[in-house]
Amino acid sequence: MKKTATLWAVLPALAAWGLSACGSGQSDKSVTPQFDGLIDQAKVEAALAAWPKVMGVYPGLAAHAEYLTANPGAGYFLDAADVVPTKMVAAFDVSERIVDDPAMATAGVAGHTCYFKIDYPTSGAVHIPKEPCQALCLNRRSGRSPEDMILVLH
Numbered sequence: 620m621k622k623t624a625t626l627w628a629v630l631p632a633l634a635a636w637g638l639s640a641c642g643s644g645q646s647d648k649s650v651t652p653q654f655d656g657l658i659d660q661a662k663v664e665a666a667l668a669a670w671p672k673v674m675g676v677y678p679g680l681a682a683h684a685e686y687l688t689a690n691p692g693a694g695y696f697l698d699a700a701d702v703v704p705t706k707m708v709a710a711f712d713v714s715e716r717i718v719d720d721p722a723m724a725t726a727g728v729a730g731h732t733c734y735f736k737i738d739y740p741t742s743g744a745v746h747i748p749k750e751p752c753q754a755l756c757l758n759r760r761s762g763r764s765p766e767d768m769i770l771v772l773h
Contacts (some may be wrong), residue, residue: 652710652711653691654666654691683723690732701711712730719745723755727750729751733749733751733755747768
């Protein structure tokens with residue numbers, strides 16, 4: 620009888636702990652880009668300064684952080700009309716295991732490398748070109764669009 624009473628006293632505390640740990644739908648893993656060592660440090664700092672806003676707008680990045688690995692090969696992006704690169708590129712490799720998440724299983728995200736083209740020197744906008752990566756950011760399927768999804772930062 621004494622063991623049963625103790626068990627009933629402990630169960631609510633365990634349930635509350637379990638809900639707080641699992642119910643948020645967010646990972647504790649940081650999602651921070653890594654940049655190639657050949658990139659100018661001032662440009663890296665500008666891109667990293669813009670990153671918290673990207674994380675704040677796109678809930679899928681934090682929700683699926685456990686499936687993302689920063690790709691240190693990120694660097695410059697040269698648009699067809701540019702003489703010099705106009706964007707920094709942050710890249711994340713998406714694990715095949717993301718299909719374990721029902722929200723992402725049908726979005727076609729597994730195995731992709733997602734690119735985030737960050738304008739510089741102003742870091743005025745972030746461009747996300749691939750539809751599966753747009754779905755990852757939005758945490759839901761996005762409509763098929765040939766256009767970049769653009770986040771204006773200021």
